[in-house]
Amino acid sequence: xxxxxxxxxxxSHNPFIKDLDELGYHVDFVGGYLVIYGLPYLDQDxxxxxxxxxxxxxxxxxxIDVPKHHQVWWRGSRPHDGNKRQLLLGxxxxxxxxxxxxxxxxxxxxxxxxxxGEKREYLSFExxxxxxxxxxxxxxxxxxxxxxxxGGIAVKAAAQGSPLRFPxxxxxxxxxxxISALLRxxxxxxxxLGGTGAYILDFIARTHLEKIAxxxxxxxxxxxxxxxxxxxxxxxxxxxxxxxxxxxxxxxAGIDPVPxxxxxxxxxxxxxxxxxxxxxxxxxxRALIVEWLxxxxxxxxxxxxxLNRSTIGLSGFVRITGTDxxxxxxxxxxxxxxxxxxxxxxxxxxxxxxxxxAFNAIMAVIRFKQHFLLLERLDDATSYVLxxxxxxxxxxGRSE
Numbered sequence: 001x002x003x004x005x006x007x008x009x010x011x012s013h014n015p016f017i018k019d020l021d022e023l024g025y026h027v028d029f030v031g032g033y034l035v036i037y038g039l040p041y042l043d044q045d046x047x048x049x050x051x052x053x054x055x056x057x058x059x060x061x062x063x064i065d066v067p068k069h070h071q072v073w074w075r076g077s078r079p080h081d082g083n084k085r086q087l088l089l090g091x092x093x094x095x096x097x098x099x100x101x102x103x104x105x106x107x108x109x110x111x112x113x114x115x116x117g118e119k120r121e122y123l124s125f126e127x128x129x130x131x132x133x134x135x136x137x138x139x140x141x142x143x144x145x146x147x148x149x150x151g152g153i154a155v156k157a158a159a160q161g162s163p164l165r166f167p168x169x170x171x172x173x174x175x176x177x178x179i180s181a182l183l184r185x186x187x188x189x190x191x192x193l194g195g196t197g198a199y200i201l202d203f204i205a206r207t208h209l210e211k212i213a214x215x216x217x218x219x220x221x222x223x224x225x226x227x228x229x230x231x232x233x234x235x236x237x238x239x240x241x242x243x244x245x246x247x248x249x250x251x252x253a254g255i256d257p258v259p260x261x262x263x264x265x266x267x268x269x270x271x272x273x274x275x276x277x278x279x280x281x282x283x284x285x286r287a288l289i290v291e292w293l294x295x296x297x298x299x300x301x302x303x304x305x306x307l308n309r310s311t312i313g314l315s316g317f318v319r320i321t322g323t324d325x326x327x328x329x330x331x332x333x334x335x336x337x338x339x340x341x342x343x344x345x346x347x348x349x350x351x352x353x354x355x356x357x358a359f360n361a362i363m364a365v366i367r368f369k370q371h372f373l374l375l376e377r378l379d380d381a382t383s384y385v386l387x388x389x390x391x392x393x394x395x396x397g398r399s400e
Contacts, residue, residue, distance in 0.1 A: 005029060005062060013062040016126040018134045022169070024150035026110060030099045032056055034064075034125075038151030039133065041079040041138040044086070045316035050151070051076025053132060054098045057125060064125045070111050072132055073104040081139040089135065110130045110135065162208040180370050187211040189270060191262050191289060192279040193218075193240040195227030195357030196303050196364070200277050201244055202229040203365045205251040212248075212255045213273070214241040227354050262287070267292050275323075275371065277364055278302040287332070287339035290321075294328040299371050301364045302337060304354055307374075307388065313388040318356050323371050327382035330397040336383040356388065 007029040011018040014163035017034070019026050026037040033054045043049045052075040058065040073096050079087045097103050110132065114120040122128040145239050156167035162184055171180040190197045193216040204212060220228075220235045220243050228235070228244075235243040241257035249255050260266055262285065270276055270293060278289050278300055286302060293300045301322035305391050307314045321327055321337045331337035363384060370377040383398030 005059070009062055010034075010064075014064050014125075014127070017064070020129075021152070024153035024156075026150075026152035026155050030054075030102065033098045034129070035098060036129075036133070036149075039137050039149050040144065040147040041076065041136050042082065042084075042143060043077050044080055044084060046080060046082055046084050046143065048140055048147055049076060051079070051136075052102065052104075053136070054102065054104060055125075055129065055132075056095075067122045067125055067128050070109045070122065070128070071107050072109075072128075073098065073107050074103060075104050078106065079136050079139070082143045087135060087139070089132075097116045108132065133144075134343075160199065160208075163210065163252050164206070164208055164218075165251055165253055168208070179374050181259060182374055184208045185210050185374065186274045187213070187272060188275045188277065188368075189213040189215060189273045190277045190279065191215045191270075192281070193244055194224070194279065194281065195352055195354055196305075196360045197277065197279040198228045198240075198244060199358045199361030200279065200364055201248055201255075203361060204368070205248040205255065207252075209252070209254065211254040211256060213258055214245060215258045215260055215262055215269075216240045217259050217261045227352065227357050229358070237350050264288060270298065271296065273298060275368055276300040277368070279360075279364075283338050283340040286337070290328055290337065291332070294325040297325070299323040301367045303360050303364050304338070305352060307352065307356070307359055310389070314353070315387075318363065318386040318388065319383060320360070320367055321383040322367060324382075327397065330382045336355055336385065336396055359386065 007027065008022065010029045011021050017027065020036070028035045033056050036053045036173050038050045039053055041051055042051055052160045055071060055072040058068055071091065073094065079089070081087060091107035093105065094107040094349065095103055111119045112122065112131065133149065141147050153166060157165050160167055167182055171177045188204060188209055190200050190212065191199070193214055201212065201214065218240055220238055220240055222236060224240070225235060232243050232247045239301065241259050245255045245257035262270070267289065276293055276298060278285050278286060280289070290300060290302055299322065301320050303320055305316065305318040307316035319336060321331050328337065366375060369375040379395060380398055381395035383395065385394045385396065
């Protein structure tokens with residue numbers, strides 16, 4: 001029975017094991033042993049190393065019973081503290097073959113004390129495991145703050161075969177792996193990394209896109225950080241694309257910062273992309289980019305908003321337009337695809353606030369996912385406009 005069980009079944013009957021797996025520990029159930037791979041520890045020179053912890057489990061059906069002894073087994077050298085003192089974990093050299101590719105180097109036998117200072121048994125398998133994990137990894141994680149016991153994250157992320165740095169357990173949870181996979185191999189670009197462009201990146205960095213290119217030649221200023229998602233330490237003064245690529249590179253390995261403004265001289269760089277988000281605040285630049293994309297059949301979505309003071313607060317609109325030549329021809333030179341800047345630079349007086357940047361990005365990403373069939377679409381409108389005062393969305397350009 002022990003050998004017939006696998007980790008999924010064990011986890012389904014034991015919340016602690018399920019929690020370890022979902023937190024990102026590299027955990028497995030092998031030959032009756034619970035194994036946790038890649039735990040950080042300090043060796044005799046206080047250098048960072050990684051070892052593997054193995055503990056046999058006593059099962060009552062598929063439920064792990066109270067441990068019958070204190071022992072566990074370890075592949076690696078003896079763990080030490082930051083002062084190069086060996087941790088008092090008991091045990092000694094002990095070669096046990098857990099699996100053909102996992103032979104231990106030693107055992108530990110660490111005992112807890114009761115309130116009277118007497119040795120006591122572990123009350124649960126969870127208490128036993130947590131006691132050992134904390135004792136072994138604590139000194140390493142203090143000495144090396146970037147060290148992590150969550151080695152399963154990188155292992156599972158690599159196994160999924162995409163640039164996403166985390167295993168896509170959310171899609172698995174809702175049984176939509178086949179839908180999420182529709183973005184594999186696709187390349188997207190974001191032109192303009194102000195508030196809306198940054199939120200677009202925040203959303204699509206969590207997908208299986210092959211590449212996400214960021215085009216912008218501007219720096220991060222104090223007002224910029226009020227429109228970015230979250231907070232990026234040290235961003236002020238850096239190029240927007242570099243600050244965002246560094247931050248979201250923690251999510252996605254395919255982010256490419258390009259510190260350039262798209263002009264007639266370099267617009268050909270967009271030819272290699274499967275989709276382009278246009279979130280620029282300059283009318284002529286928008287006209288150039290969208291006309292060029294639509295003429296070549298490269299799908300796009302253009303974003304924009306306009307807010308002004310009303311009698312009470314701000315009001316205005318948030319819009320998206322795209323994704324093809326018909327969208328360009330239907331909306332060009334209108335409020336739905338403006339190609340000129342406001343006279344006397346009135347645009348600069350119009351507010352852009354973070355929740356509407358986020359909403360603008362949401363509209364754009366929904367349209368993007370509709371294009372690739374991740375989300376259903378029931379109309380063929382070429383432009384969608386949110387009235388911020390009425391909270392109503394109007395669509396424009398439906399074909400007859």
